[in-house]
Amino acid sequence: MAAEANSNSDNLTLDKVREALIRQEDTIVFRLIQRANFPVNSPTYDEKFASFSGSLLQFVVKETEALQSKVGRYENPEEQPFFPENLPPSLVPPQANPPVLHPAAASININEKIWDFYFNQLLPLFAVPGDDGNYASTASSDLDCLQAISRRIHYGYYVAEVKFKDAPQDYEPAIRAQDREGLMKLLTFEAVEEMVKKRVEKKAAVFGQDVCLVDNGNGKCKVDPSVVSRLYGEWIMPLTKLVQVEYLLRRLD
Numbered sequence: 001m002a003a004e005a006n007s008n009s010d011n012l013t014l015d016k017v018r019e020a021l022i023r024q025e026d027t028i029v030f031r032l033i034q035r036a037n038f039p040v041n042s043p044t045y046d047e048k049f050a051s052f053s054g055s056l057l058q059f060v061v062k063e064t065e066a067l068q069s070k071v072g073r074y075e076n077p078e079e080q081p082f083f084p085e086n087l088p089p090s091l092v093p094p095q096a097n098p099p100v101l102h103p104a105a106a107s108i109n110i111n112e113k114i115w116d117f118y119f120n121q122l123l124p125l126f127a128v129p130g131d132d133g134n135y136a137s138t139a140s141s142d143l144d145c146l147q148a149i150s151r152r153i154h155y156g157y158y159v160a161e162v163k164f165k166d167a168p169q170d171y172e173p174a175i176r177a178q179d180r181e182g183l184m185k186l187l188t189f190e191a192v193e194e195m196v197k198k199r200v201e202k203k204a205a206v207f208g209q210d211v212c213l214v215d216n217g218n219g220k221c222k223v224d225p226s227v228v229s230r231l232y233g234e235w236i237m238p239l240t241k242l243v244q245v246e247y248l249l250r251r252l253d
């Protein structure tokens with residue numbers, strides 16, 4: 001699927017890119033809810049599972065990415081693989097749309113950081129301890145979450161591109177000076193970040209309700225809304241900004 005906002009560079013506005021980010025919030029919240037249906041299921045992550053050379057999770061991710069690569073998933077710049085080594089080429093014809101992004105985008109993949117925070121910090125906050133034996137479903141649900149989060153974070157390319165195009169006079173001096181801090185300040189909008197955190201918290205509260213015919217459910221959410229707010233505040237938005245800075249640093253190459 002092509003990026004919602006990338007079919008034509010004239011269509012690329014900050015409002016449109018932000019709308020795409022808002023739509024992706026729904027996907028992320030629903031996928032977390034889906035993963036929360038299973039307990040942690042730690043054998044999924046054992047270094048060696050049955051006859052596989054690594055964990056069951058690694059096997060599912062690598063095999064899924066190989067198939068998705070053949071059908072063109074990674075032809076979209078915001079879709080980045082977690083195991084980019086030795087991926088088979090796409091078998092589908094390339095899209096006719098002219099590229100919107102600077103080619104530097106292709107060299108920015110921060111999935112290692114995403115993998116690390118997802119498994120080491122986030123998952124224990126929303127999956128209950130325990131083992132119900134559903135390891136294959138657990139692994140594919142983890143991959144669904146990882147891909148939605150990764151796509152959202154790498155969408156930073158488009159945010160950065162549109163900000164640069166809107167005000168090259170502001171960005172060019174910081175890019176020429178390779179001034180990371182200066183770029184970070186230019187692209188940060190604290191009021192927007194506060195709004196995002198509040199909105200995703202509310203989405204988690206609304207989407208995560210038990211819907212009953214006789215009353216309004218038990219009031220308990222399937223994923224703690226404050227965890228979703230933390231996910232955005234501590235990881236998703238800082239990493240989206242990191243992608244923006246990395247992209248802008250290379251924007252004049």
Ligand SMILES: O=C(O)C(=O)C[C@]1(C(=O)O)C=C[C@@H](O)C=C1
Pocket residue numbers: 018021159187188189190192193196236237238240241
């Ligand atoms: O909306 C923007 O301007 C963005 O850069 C996106 C985003 C985000 O990740 O949601 C990141 C940095 C800004 O401080 C605000 C929000």
